[in-house]
Amino acid sequence: xxxxxxxxxxxxxxxxxxxxxxxxxxxxxxxxxxxxxxxxxxxxxxxxxxxxxxxxxxxxxxxxxxxxxxxxxxxxxxxxxxxxxxxxxxxxxxxxxxxxxxxxxxxxxxxxxxxxxxxxxxxxxxxxxxxxxxxxxxxxxxxxxxxxxxxxxxxxxxxxxxxxxxxxxxxxxxxxxxxxxxxxxxxxxxxxxxxxxxxxxxxxxxxxxxxxxxxxxxxxxxxxxxxxxxxxxxxxxxxxxxxxxxxxxxxxxxxxxxxxxxxxxxxxxxxxxxxxxxxxxxxxxxxxxxxxxxxxxxxxxxxxxxxxxxxxxxxxxxxxxxxxxxxxxxxxxxxxxxxxx
Numbered sequence: 261x262x263x264x265x266x267x268x269x270x271x272x273x274x275x276x277x278x279x280x281x282x283x284x285x286x287x288x289x290x291x292x293x294x295x296x297x298x299x300x301x302x303x304x305x306x307x308x309x310x311x312x313x314x315x316x317x318x319x320x321x322x323x324x325x326x327x328x329x330x331x332x333x334x335x336x337x338x339x340x341x342x343x344x345x346x347x348x349x350x351x352x353x354x355x356x357x358x359x360x361x362x363x364x365x366x367x368x369x370x371x372x373x374x375x376x377x378x379x380x381x382x383x384x385x386x387x388x389x390x391x392x393x394x395x396x397x398x399x400x401x402x403x404x405x406x407x408x409x410x411x412x413x414x415x416x417x418x419x420x421x422x423x424x425x426x427x428x429x430x431x432x433x434x435x436x437x438x439x440x441x442x443x444x445x446x447x448x449x450x451x452x453x454x455x456x457x458x459x460x461x462x463x464x465x466x467x468x469x470x471x472x473x474x475x476x477x478x479x480x481x482x483x484x485x486x487x488x489x490x491x492x493x494x495x496x497x498x499x500x501x502x503x504x505x506x507x508x509x510x511x512x513x514x515x516x517x518x519x520x521x522x523x524x525x526x527x528x529x530x531x532x533x534x535x536x537x538x539x540x541x542x543x544x545x546x547x548x549x550x551x552x553x554x555x556x557x558x559x560x561x562x563x564x565x566x567x568x569x570x571x572x573x574x575x576x577x578x579x580x581x582x583x584x585x586x587x588x589x590x591x592x593x594x595x596x597x598x599x600x601x
Contacts (some may be wrong), residue, residue: 271379271588275388279380282437287391287430294396296593299363299488327351361486362419363397365390365406365429365481368472368493369437377524378586383440385585386434386520392589393490394426405482406490408432409475410440416478419471472497476505485512492518494525495569516579519569523586526562528555558574 272279324442327340330350343351355495367390373383380388390408397404404426405419415432419425472493489509495502495517509515570580583592 263369282384282387282434284434289396290391293590294399296590297396299396326354338423362403362484363488364483365393365490367408369410369440371440374441376585377522380585382494382520382522383437383586388589389492392431397428407475408436410436412443428554473501476502480505480509483513487513489513489515494520510576510578516581517573518581520583527559
């Protein structure tokens, strides 16, 4: 596990990340730290494909479950002759069916995720979490699939097993993150050029056919019943349509919603001058923070919004996992695991 005394620069060097860009090396680094996650099924496995998980339903699996009295229609090949001879009544063996449980990860890397005030951009933190999940999926022998998307493009990845599924997902993460960063740079450059701002913004909107709701709708068509689904986003685009899609996905799957946030989004920083310097990695400026009353109202508003979102998703049976971009993902998951136990 990471040394908690590492400075920010030491941790960035350890993971080989700049905090704002995304490379393959930092995703490969997480292969050693899969123990901080537990992807064991929490609901009944409903997938029709054979696999390594024991379903709650009894059937023709390979895992012995129990013996009961023979009933009409039972396969005579499953008769337990020893118990039958001992009791004088015909008994049959029942087996627990083994089911496959693919894991799907939806990772949002839209331009509004390219923001961070302390350690990492939210987009980079989302990719790090996706990498950790992916390596754990491989370790358990499950198939990995999902969707990586931004406002500019999206990539649908059907489930694949072993390293092939993991590396394919990593390639999608790095490519779309890079393209989304380029799009943000072009948009910011256009904002600074009044003559081209309208055309550039319009082009950006036209090329952003895949957004949060569309990605959820695509995920809804992609997932198999009995799957484990992770949704990695800041949920800033969450609305009634998104709730409807997640509800449909949750009906037959286990869903974990990972809300990626940055401290500056939740609390305005306190400064003696009343202003603070901010940057999105490209442009910088200052923001007037106002008095303590403004800071308190802002924090309460953000807390209320997050609580409402959590309650809506929890009512659907989704697991809620808040993640900050200001702290290494491993320490957060380790703390969450000990808290849950």
